[in-house]
Structure formats: C-alpha cells, structure tokens
Amino acid sequence: MGDHEQNESFEAFRKSLSYGSRNDLNFKFFKGMSDEQVASFLQDLLHKLGDAYDTGDVLPLIEAAYEAQAEGYSPEPDAPPPRNSFEEGPFTPLEKAIANSTVGMLTTSGHFVAGDDPMPFGEASLTQEDAVNRINEFLREIPLLSEIPSDTPTSDLRVRHGGYDIRSAVRDPNVTFPIDRLREVQARGGVRRLASTFFSFPGATSQGRLRSELPGWVERIHEEEIDVMLLVPV
C-alpha cells in the first residue's frame, strides 16, 4: 500500500491522479468524473488489454483513453457558461494566400531555448517535477513569454509546463511546437516566410495577469510583421 491509507476510498484513489500522490497529467480528469464513470473506464480498459495480449494491437486502449479524456473535460449539458465565455469574437480577414504570407507561431506549451530559461519565480533550473508540484503557484503567477528564434535547432529547445504530460514534447518538440514542420513547409514554398521569432509560455498561469501582459505582447508580436499567427494550446 506504500504511503496510502489501508482503507483508501475509490474516490480518494481517482483524485490522487490529479496532483496527488499518484499524479498523472494524462488522467487528472479522473478527479472531475464520478466513481462509477472511472470504474467503468478502468474495467473497459482492462478488458481491451485482455484482447491486446493476443492481438498486440494497443490502439483500442489508446482510443478508450482518448474518449474518456474528451468526456472528462466536456462540461455537463446543463452546466452554466463558465467565466470568460463570450457571445461575440473578433475576426480579421486574411489579406493574401498562405503561400504568400509570413507566418508566426505562439504556443502555450512552455517551450524555451536552452540557456534562456524564463526563470519563473526568479528561480533558475526549475524542473518539470518542480513545475508540477508548484502548479498552484504558477496559476497565480505572471506569465513569462519566451522568444524562440525560428531557426533554433530542435535540440536546443526545452519544455516545462506543470499542466500537461510533456513526455511526448520531450521526445519530439513538434507535437506542441511544430518548428521543424513549419521550416519544412517554408522550404518547399508552402509559406513565403516564417517570423524570425516564435513565442511560447506555459498556459497554466494567472488569467488576470495574462490579460495585463497582453498589450505588451501584442506590440512585440507586431514587430515580427507577420500576416497570420498559428496558435497551439496544450
């Protein structure tokens, strides 16, 4: 049983995956589901694993986890609209074809260039584990926008974000920060030019302080003279 209570409830178990003793950012949505929903999901997953013993095909397991995750984040049908929901939104029409455009990118993936750590809380060398453990501090903190030259070698990219499982982004930064893919598109003429600088910050941050930062960020983004901006949240 390790550190856990001998008579731990199922509720305590499922909540422990959300920044608790069994933290798993892929399954933190268990916290918002009912015991019955999580139990059904786990039973189904184990059944599919039984099939995979013979077939070697893990896709049904992945699909079941994906469906549960999408369901876990969806609001209840009768839920009231959350804060920060809008009736109307801005729209700027495109002026030219993408092939003739300069393309920028901003992601909330928490990427930065090695040697240019944004140093949240003024601290150097914060690890991913630190970021996970201090998620509540991040959610109150001012967001720090990292500038990433668009010719940065992928091997020089670093990623840290306490809100999602970064393992995939560590294996291949392009899953959340598609810098190589954009360079390839540009090389074969799919876009005219890339911004000289891309941007990233960890999206798990104070929303109010983010809004205060935005005028300055937008001014900086306009210096890139881009025609369109690709946004990638995580």
Add this chain to the structure above:
Amino acid sequence: MSVGHVGRAIEESGIPTATVMVRAFEHRARELKMPRALIVKHPMGRPLGAAGDTTRQHEVLRAVFELLESATGNGTVVEFPESYRPRPLNA
C-alpha cells in the same frame, strides 16, 4: 484558457489567427469564440500528432492553413477528420 485571451488580443490587433486544439478543449473554442479553431482527435499534449509522426504533423498544418484561407467569420470550428495514431520514433 490562456490561448483564448491571447488569440482574441492578436486577432483584435489585426492579425488573423488559427488555433489547433485537441477535442478535450473543443467546448472552450466555442465558449471563447475563437476566430478559427481546428479540432484534432488527439490526446492532450499531442495537438500536432504523435512524437515522430511527421506525416500527421504536416497534415494538421495543412488543415489549419486551409482553415485560415477558408474561414469567413468568427467562430469557425472545423474538425480534423483523422483519429490519433501512435508512431514509434524509429519508424
């Protein structure tokens, strides 16, 4: 959701934006009235596709560029048709 505020501010300043979002966040794209959102049927943390799946990553970029060129008004939400697939790094 941070990207909603960022996207609105950039779009309002005169730069067209398009957002690649996993389906778990689709409701937020609608609630935030994101100008253009491509919804991908990928797990969280992998909006462009699996690590090493360069083909899928390019397909997603192509789809989001098509969305930029085709959208005619705010709140255009398009679903990327393919399901997620894992891809070994050495494949």
